[in-house]
Amino acid sequence: MSEDRVPVPRDRENDYGPAAVDARLAFLREHTESSLEHVASGSIDPSVLPGNVESPIGVAQVPIGLAGPLKVNGEHAQGDFYVPMATTEGTLVASYSRGMRILHEAGGVTTTITDDRMQRAPSFVFDDARGARELGAWIREHHDEIRDVAESTTRSGKLIEIEQYQAGPILFCRFDYTTGDAAGQNLTGKATEAACRWILEQRPEIRDHFLESNFATDKKASQINVLKTRGKRVVAEATIPAELMERVTRARTERMYRARQIATFGGLMSGANNNGSHSANGITAIFIACGQDVANVSESSTALVYAELRENGDYYYSITIPSLIVATYGGGTGLPTQKECLDVMGCSGAGKVGKFAEIVAATVLCGEISLGSAISAGEWVSAHDQLGRNR
Template identity: 35%
Template structure:
């Protein structure tokens, strides 16, 4: 039987998207421009029905975000009988919609409250962290908290960021394969062109820094995988703005180039892919902790041998049977491998 369990995880992590809600983006304020703000509620609802007012402009036209949400709810509820239950049961009071409109959500009719638990302390790189977790999954916080306790009793975990770069890969089309190859050569071999693209890319944000462009050609189609540093933000919108600026320059340089899509699925966003597995996307992190046998027994309520067996059968053999991309699981699930039993 193993006396200790050595657990190491190396995976590409996409930064947590919920952090976008906290990004330093300035919310729109419509308090100074409200062409329909003096109308009575019934008049507003009538104009929504006739199309004189549009749902997506209601905050601007009324100059009051909360009133816009309330009237939008009423109008949506009147459209279909099935919408009335949604309108009755969905919370909408007590929320600062001024911080949402134009930043995080459109056509807002309310919000879903999610309980937030806390796990910890998590001892990582010599520091203690309390980890807030917004979830409706029972036992998730409790099992994570138990894993944090096992790590703390073992002296903590250690981590290192191996790579940090968010990607966006537009697809463009050239008139022929010769043109596609010429574009690839220009992007990869012309240093002055690369510097120009970097300058344009970085002009759209004080945080964005272009780290490189990987080019793949499929017939006349050219996939340009831009990778950039985005500071503390997940940075998908930041990268997309920089890529758009670079594409404008490429179209001037290659007038016959057509932009097919700002994302050609070579990024790859929101989907498993070999390119993410191999080249990384977001933060590539390795973490390690050594948990002694007695802590495995007392805190995790299992044995070292059982954990190793589950890892082999589930994460390796099971992933192979399922045809998973890679024979390891995502880092969050790998963590739960020893945080939960």
């Protein structure tokens, strides 16, 4: 017979007050060997945490380093930026800073947002394939009415498309929205739920439906979002003079280009979600510092690298991030330390999400150049030995 379950203490009247937090800390000190001295000593007032975490006990304090200056030639981000990066991986901030130095001397990183959409993907089940096909035609005919119902639930969400994919008696749909400065997963869920209720009222022959059919691929890398976009689709690109590359990194551009060809081949063989080097490193560090939903790194880290060795030896490099899910409003972005980090880049609040997306993409490109040059110059291991070992 199993032992009795001992639940975490909760205060139904005020679970975010000091007494509730202290009760949980005392509970853990009694039941575990941890003193929780540092967990309990953060500066965030628990009263601001409803909607961000449940049963709070304190904070996870991750060191934040500062990389930069990062020079961005974007449509939303223009000029020099200093980028906060939260990480416990030695060499990471130094590596990105080196890439930022190289690209600053090369004239900066050009960034372009080419698409912007967030999905919720319901499915509708029929007795046979013809029923599913007929619903697809009906949805196309009634797009404007469905859009009006969905948008009635939100101030910032706009329904831009309803994609359709039929398999057997099931119609899979992807409701695509723009979501303003919010990441938008909750917004799209609420809007699509309202739209589905209206569709079911008009089409009683639908046998079953599910609000999410795993076709939005929330928090999972997927081929459909490489092609169709989820979040922001951002391209970061730069051309680096051969002389500059060799002077700063001791790597020759022709060798870097050959390494890039081999890395693309290896990524293809392994089935990786991108042919770049380490996009997840920079994205994760910025996400933690700036209050993003870190689980979105699983899809945001997908990347497509294209490089050219120019006739004069200069090195053109671009990276496309097709599903960069970022926010400057809502979620964790308004918490004190996270807001401060966004403020460092001028990216906190409404109207700033495009700027933030471009800074993230430009940072990723800098990390690609830095790591690629370290591998090509044979300095990757020695750099980690010098900066990444503390035990």
